[in-house]
Every structure is written in structure tokens, then in C-alpha cells.
Amino acid sequence: MLRAIELSLENVRSGKGGPFGAVVIKDGTIVGEGANQVLSTNDPSAHAEVIAVRAACRKLDAFQLGGCEIYTSCEPCPMCMGLIYWARPDAVYYANTKEDAASIGFDDALIYRELALKPGQRSIPMEQLMRDEALAAFRAWEKAPGKISY
Numbered sequence: 001m002l003r004a005i006e007l008s009l010e011n012v013r014s015g016k017g018g019p020f021g022a023v024v025i026k027d028g029t030i031v032g033e034g035a036n037q038v039l040s041t042n043d044p045s046a047h048a049e050v051i052a053v054r055a056a057c058r059k060l061d062a063f064q065l066g067g068c069e070i071y072t073s074c075e076p077c078p079m080c081m082g083l084i085y086w087a088r089p090d091a092v093y094y095a096n097t098k099e100d101a102a103s104i105g106f107d108d109a110l111i112y113r114e115l116a117l118k119p120g121q122r123s124i125p126m127e128q129l130m131r132d133e134a135l136a137a138f139r140a141w142e143k144a145p146g147k148i149s150y
Contacts, residue, residue: 003071007023007035008073009021017040021033022047024055024068026056049070053083065088067090068090069092072092076092
């Protein structure tokens with residue numbers, strides 16, 4: 001956890017991004033780490049957890065992180081929570097809470113509220129189009145030989 005916190009502090013001091021850091025540990029060794037890079041890369045998905053998980057997956061040559069733990073300087077946002085559940089680490093440990101983050105302007109409450117709404121009721125208009133055509137890819141996936149379920 002100390003390394004995740006160090007990354008968050010270094011990131012603020014360098015002016016490269018927000019106060020967030022994360023590390024992925026396997027067998028007591030850091031296999032991936034990252035700090036928030038949203039501003040420095042103009043990438044809204046470049047959260048510390050995303051950077052750390054991507055690095056760990058590359059190093060481990062795996063798309064899931066069984067046998068790993070994630071240490072993050074702050075309770076993960078909704079996007080990072082989704083990533084974490086897809087990556088399937090054994091555990092996640094965090095320092096600051098989402099309430100701590102909200103108190104300095106990183107408030108995800110809107111996203112949590114929006115997720116509970118039907119797509120047509122969300123503040124960003126969402127409308128389903130061309131479902132029948134898109135289902136062709138799902139049918140192809142179902143029939144694909146050698147597919148790896150995830």
C-alpha cells in the first residue's frame with residue numbers, strides 16, 4: 001500500500017495527474033504499477049488501477065489476475081470496479097474512500113445514480129440501434145471453435 005500512496009504523491013508533485021496510485025502484487029512482488037495519467041495522456045480511462053492492471057497483465061501474459069492483489073490509494077471508481085471484476089484478483093485493498101475523493105472534487109455519485117437508471121432515462125442520451133445486425137457477432141462467438149471464455 002505504501003508504494004501505491006507514494007505513486008499518488010509523486011503524481012501530484014510532478015503535475016502529471018490526479019492523486020491516485022495503484023500496484024498489483026503477485027507472490028509478494030510488484031508485477032504492475034501505475035499512477036493516474038488522465039491529464040497527461042488526455043485519456044479518461046487512464047486511471048491508476050487501469051495502468052497497473054494493464055502492466056501486470058502484460059508482465060504475467062494473462063488477461064486475469066488470479067493469485068494477485070491490488071493495492072490502490074483510493075477506493076476504486078465505477079470504471080475501475082468493472083475492470084477489477086473482469087480481472088478477477090484475489091483481493092483489493094484501498095486507502096482513501098470514495099467520500100474522501102468526493103471531498104476534493106473526484107465525485108462519482110452521478111455515475112452510481114446513472115447506472116441505476118434505464119438507458120433512456122440517463123443524462124447522456126442512450127438509444128439502442130441495429131441489435132439484430134449486432135447479434136451476428138454474438139452468434140459467431142457462440143460457434144467459434146477454441147474460444148476462451150472470460
